[in-house]
Amino acid sequence: MSESPSESPDSAAVLQSMTLLATLSTAATVRESVAKRRAGRDPSAQEPADRAAARLRNTGDALMDLLMEMALSRVPLEQRDEEPLPHAVRHFDLFMKMRRAERRTQAMHQHLLSLYPAVSEELVEAARRTHDAIEQFLGDAPTAEGPHLSDVLERGTSLVVWTRHEV
Known part of the structure; x- marks a missing residue:
């Protein structure tokens, strides 16, 4: 099936691809968690300070990258009247990035607890509140009753900068 540039993609195929991506993302998260446990690492356990600090820096850098990607994706489009399918894809991309940000924020909180x-x-409390804000954003996203995206991005960015300053 060859499409010309003027034809839009099949909605069902795009939605099927998004479902597959979500499934693969979940599977990768579970695989990573199982591998860590098999290697003897309990994410809720205390880590040695040097290892926790190194992991905290790496996790903070990854979180900052995600936050910047989400912030840059908010740049206004030239065409304000976006079609439903591209809008759904952009929303899905934001949701997937925010899920990864939530996991990284939780990891940062655990590493900070190891350093306390x-x-x-x-x-440490700021990390917990940031995680809670991201979870609330994800839970309330369909209703838009929770925190606004810009507030969540600002809170996350502040957490990373504060962590870099203190650790």
């Missing part, structure tokens, strides 16, 4: 009391209690 060498890091401030306020920073």
Whole structure:
């Protein structure tokens, strides 16, 4: 099936692709978690400070990359009247990135707990609140009753910068 540039993609095929991507993303997360546990790493356990600090920096960098991607995707489009299918794809992409940001924020919180009391209690609490804000955004996304995307992005960015300053 060859499409000319002027033809739009089949909606069912796009939705099927999005479903497959969501399934693969979930499977990758589960595989990563199982591999960590088999390697003897319990994500809820305390880590040695040097390992926790290194993982915290890596996780913070990955989170900042995701936050910047989401912020840049908000740049206004030239054409304001977006078709339903491209709008759905953009929303799906945001949702998938926000899910990854939620997992990274949770990991940052765990690493900060391993470093406590060498890091401030306020920073540990900020990580927990950031995670909660992302979860609330994801849970309330269909109704738009929860925090606004810009607030979640700002909170996440602040967490990463604060962590870089303190660790």
